[in-house]
Amino acid sequence: MRALGIILAGGNNNRMRELSNKRAIAAMPVAGSYRAIDFALSNMANSHIQKVAVLTQYNARSLNEHLSSSKWWDFGRKQGGLFVFTPTITKENSLWYQGTADAIYQNITFLKNSHEPYVVIASGDGIYKLDYNKVLEFHIAKRADITVVCTECRDQSEVERFGVIRMNDDCRIEEFEEKPIISSYNTVSTGIYVIRRRQLIELLERAAQEDRHDFVNDILIRYKNLKRIYGYKIDSYWSNISTAEAYYRTNMAFLEPGIRNYFFRQEPAVKTKIDDLPPAKYNAGASVKNSLVASGCIINGTVENSVLFKGVFVGNNCVIRNSVILNDVYIGDNTHIENCIVESRDTIRADSDYRGEDGVRIVVEKNDRYVI
Structure with a gap:
């Protein structure tokens, strides 16, 4: 051209x-x-x-x-x-x-x-x-x-x-x-x-x-x-x-x-930088409906109408609905997230509850993932 x-x-x-x-x-x-x-x-x-x-x-x-x-x-x-x-x-x-x-x-x-x-x-x-x-x-x-x-x-x-x-x-x-x-x-x-x-x-x-x-x-x-x-x-x-x-x-x-x-x-394709990540893993009990789940994710709970980016971990008994979860987020057990955008590399403690009541809610949590 x-x-x-x-x-x-x-x-x-x-x-x-x-x-x-x-x-x-x-x-x-x-x-x-x-x-x-x-x-x-x-x-x-x-x-x-x-x-x-x-x-x-x-x-x-x-x-x-x-x-x-x-x-x-x-x-x-x-x-x-x-x-x-x-x-x-x-x-x-x-x-x-x-x-x-x-x-x-x-x-x-x-x-x-x-x-x-x-x-x-x-x-x-x-x-x-x-x-x-x-x-x-x-x-x-x-x-x-x-x-x-x-x-x-x-x-x-x-x-x-x-x-x-x-x-x-x-x-x-x-x-x-x-x-x-x-x-x-x-x-x-x-x-x-x-x-x-x-x-x-x-x-x-x-x-x-x-x-x-x-x-x-x-x-x-x-x-x-x-x-x-x-x-x-x-x-x-x-x-x-x-x-x-x-x-x-x-x-x-x-x-x-x-x-x-x-x-x-449909051609032409959209191109991007490729990361060497394993395929997404769905463990026993996981339920995923109408969602995009990227490589490197591990799903244990329920994900509905959501977009999960690379390396997201969803714990047991979690419910993720109508949400966007950015890269490398760890979501602890029994957590409910709805109508939210979760910032990348967040650690969401177990039993947390985040809901966007009046529009989209942005969740930023910088908790330590490992306690020494």
């Missing part, structure tokens, strides 16, 4: 609550065995984009470990590769990334040293499958300066989380409002953009001279009447996990047969 990729994975959001205290949102576990960033990386690889830069910043340790080898997404080629860029103190700059445009600008040498004519920019917290080649074909056919991938937000109450778009009959964007309190439109930006590389360099340099740092407000919205900005609408599954509630809903969506079939059984 005649494009290079940039994945923005450095942001933080307080609406993730305790879940983002120790990891970037792009590193959040999804669907039992994946990380959020795997979906953008897989889309890049499946679209034959061989050169991809990931821009990290907030709580990047877990994300950097996940990205330590490019072979899992097939970027390990002599041409191209996977590049991870973090903020760096230089003679000219000693600041953290001040916004999405500034993050790319601080790594503008990557763009200037590349030869691909186009750039695909994606967010690291989107859960979707997309052939970026089709977006590029649309971009070229429309002779667009910038193409924004958009979708329909089915829940009007969620519109305030996104950039809201109004297009004309030719798909040219006429209005773009970033995270409005209320809007009569429900077409929202997915945070995926296609732009010519030289044009991107020009716009970033101009924004930096004017001390502007945000890609949406200072480039898309600022130039919407001066540049040919078009919207490419998708109707396949897309979700953004930037709030705790959205993260919970996204994981629970994978319990639907149609969603599982779309991501797990």
Whole structure:
């Protein structure tokens, strides 16, 4: 493909609550065995984009470990590769990334040293499958300066989380409002953009001279009447996990047969880093219904309508319902967990009871697993 990729994975959001205290949102576990960033990386690889830069910043340790080898997404080629860029103190700059445009600008040498004519920019917290080649074909056919991938937000109450778009009959964007309190439109930006590389360099340099740092407000919205900005609408599954509630809903969506079939059984595949773990083990008395149970789990109790990530231990007489249990959680005997997200590496004492009464509850317990 005649494009290079940039994945923005450095942001933080307080609406993730305790879940983002120790990891970037792009590193959040999804669907039992994946990380959020795997979906953008897989889309890049499946679209034959061989050169991809990931821009990290907030709580990047877990994300950097996940990205330590490019072979899992097939970027390990002599041409191209996977590049991870973090903020760096230089003679000219000693600041953290001040916004999405500034993050790319601080790594503008990557763009200037590349030869691909186009750039695909994606967010690291989107859960979707997309052939970026089709977006590029649309971009070229429309002779667009910038193409924004958009979708329909089915829940009007969620519109305030996104950039809201109004297009004309030719798909040219006429209005773009970033995270409005209320809007009569429900077409929202997915945070995926296609732009010519030289044009991107020009716009970033101009924004930096004017001390502007945000890609949406200072480039898309600022130039919407001066540049040919078009919207490419998708109707396949897309979700953004930037709030705790959205993260919970996204994981629970994978319990639907149609969603599982779309991501797990239909090509192209979603790729991730593989851990050498034994298969899940179901001991006598275990009961599992409509759940995803990852490798390395040991189940003794009852699990219903839940997602269990790698290395989870469920004790005797436990009941887990409508919950997301992250990696390496130990759940003691006779415990009841319902409508919860349990943070990774937690130790839940025996006879505990956690229930989300008014929405999803996040459980963070750091009890000692072994008493000396």
